[in-house]
Amino acid sequence: MKREAVQTDKAPKAIGPYEQAIKVDGFVFTAGQIPLDPRTGTIVEGDIAAQTRQVLENLKGVLIASGSSLERVVKATVFLKNMADFAAMNEVYAQYLGSAKPARSTVAAAELPRGALVEIDLVALV
Secondary structure, eight states: OOEEEEOOTTSOOOSSSSOSEEEETTEEEEOOBOSBOTTTOSBOOSOHHHHHHHHHHHHHHHHHHHTOOGGGEEEEEEEESOGGGHHHHHHHHHHHHTTTOOEEEEEEOSOOGGGOSEEEEEEEEO
16 A cells, blocks of 8 residues: 655645645545635635635645546535534535535534634545
8 A cells, every 4th residue: 555645835734743635545535624825824714605615725736736636526524613504615615526526424513623614624536
């Protein structure tokens, strides 16, 4: 089993002891992304739609750096601070992953890192 770390400046640097993503056996497993601006390292201002958009842009950058893309996503996990944000998050999510239609779980989380409203991780084919 060959395991390869993925790093890109198109997404924020890891804020803990983990990689942005790991490639192994034809898959890429991303770390959870929160809505950090990769240039500043701060949470983007705005509502759940703005935060979801930033999370998915970060994930898109990680996938491209790994040799994959949003079209090759097979599994997504979405963590929401407030389940009332589900519809607004889903609208932005569909713009990015609507054609891929990966399997997905969405769970409410009492708290997310740095006060984020959303965190998403993905599994994709390389």
